[in-house]
Amino acid sequence: MESLRFHTVMVSMEASHGTWAVKDGNFRIFEEFAIRSKANVLLNTKVISVSNITEFDSFGNDVHKYAVETEDGIIQVFDEVVLAAPLRFSDIVLSFPAQHYKRDYHTVHVTLVSGHANPNYFGRSDIEKLPVFIVTTGYPLAQNFPDGQAPFETFSVHRILENGETVVKIFSPNKPDEKQLDQLFLNRTWTYYKEWQAFPQLYPVEDMDFPSFILKANEQDEFGIVYPGSFENFVSTMETQTISGKNAARLLHEKWCSKNIHCKKFGDGWGDY
Numbered sequence: 001m002e003s004l005r006f007h008t009v010m011v012s013m014e015a016s017h018g019t020w021a022v023k024d025g026n027f028r029i030f031e032e033f034a035i036r037s038k039a040n041v042l043l044n045t046k047v048i049s050v051s052n053i054t055e056f057d058s059f060g061n062d063v064h065k066y067a068v069e070t071e072d073g074i075i076q077v078f079d080e081v082v083l084a085a086p087l088r089f090s091d092i093v094l095s096f097p098a099q100h101y102k103r104d105y106h107t108v109h110v111t112l113v114s115g116h117a118n119p120n121y122f123g124r125s126d127i128e129k130l131p132v133f134i135v136t137t138g139y140p141l142a143q144n145f146p147d148g149q150a151p152f153e154t155f156s157v158h159r160i161l162e163n164g165e166t167v168v169k170i171f172s173p174n175k176p177d178e179k180q181l182d183q184l185f186l187n188r189t190w191t192y193y194k195e196w197q198a199f200p201q202l203y204p205v206e207d208m209d210f211p212s213f214i215l216k217a218n219e220q221d222e223f224g225i226v227y228p229g230s231f232e233n234f235v236s237t238m239e240t241q242t243i244s245g246k247n248a249a250r251l252l253h254e255k256w257c258s259k260n261i262h263c264k265k266f267g268d269g270w271g272d273y
């Protein structure tokens with residue numbers, strides 16, 4: 001799967017309920033993966049550039065490597081680089097033009113509210129009768145909403161607190177204003193808003209080029225920077241990025257284990273998940 005060429009893109013609708021989370025945050029799973037792999041994990045260390053460099057081995061042969069510079073000014077040299085972040089937002093300078101790999105992203109506006117939802121807004125007399133997951137539609141069926149646009153895409157109850165308030169997560173096409181939130185809720189004791197560059201824009205066009213899984217300085221190069229983030233252009237989920245990560249590991253395994261280096265068979269106790 002070296003370069004990707006698909007005629008479609010995929011989205012999924014997650015039901016929002018029956019999902020589980022790790023206490024303190026799901027990021028702990030991945031941090032623990034990295035720590036248990038005995039990797040040298042450097043958190044809060046921003047990479048600012050990756051440069052292709054050439055060194056010479058003891059026989060005078062060219063050896064391609066990468067100089068990775070971090071924000072603290074430290075430069076380290078590596079045999080391989082796996083870039084597992086969106087190129088557009090990572091602010092990493094590469095030593096070759098990569099502008100065409102930077103895709104537009106879709107902005108998702110997320111608002112979390114703790115309070116009492118307003119059943120009247122949804123045409124219900126009783127809050128008990130309010131569905132816990134409400135999804136709106138778009139053009140042309142949204143003409144009954146003010147300005148012809150639904151104020152939210154999804155409105156989902158995530159938790160009921162001991163004091164009877166609910167914690168609601170709202171995805172909306174724009175940042176909701178106070179007036180809209182006051183219409184949706186009888187009272188709000190906590191409101192938190194965050195804007196995400198959530199996933200690459202999904203244009204429904206045929207024959208669309210996605211960034212390659214291997215970013216090469218020159219087309220004729222045998223190998224390059226491994227870019228699992230490119231798979232997000234086809235489908236953007238945590239699960240599919242795990243497959244993308246596995247593909248990155250497979251490509252590196254194939255490259256290095258074809259050089260008569262003693263390697264385990266791919267999948268023997270690593271990569272099987």
Ligand SMILES: Cc1cc2nc3c(=O)[nH]c(=O)nc-3n(C[C@H](O)[C@H](O)[C@H](O)COP(=O)(O)OP(=O)(O)OC[C@H]3O[C@@H](n4cnc5c(N)ncnc54)[C@H](O)[C@@H]3O)c2cc1C
Nearest residue numbers: 014045046047084085090108196198229236237238239241
């Ligand atoms: C609001 C929202 C809701 C979503 N809901 C779901 C869902 O319900 N289910 C689902 O499966 N997926 C969901 N997704 C998508 C999912 O989060 C992504 O598909 C997934 O996180 C992509 O994983 P990744 O490892 O490729 O990249 P990311 O998770 O984006 O990880 C990239 C990492 O690289 C780091 N980084 C970036 N630049 C640098 C740099 N210069 N130096 C060092 N580190 C850097 C970032 O800090 C980040 O930790 C959602 C996304 C959003 C935004």
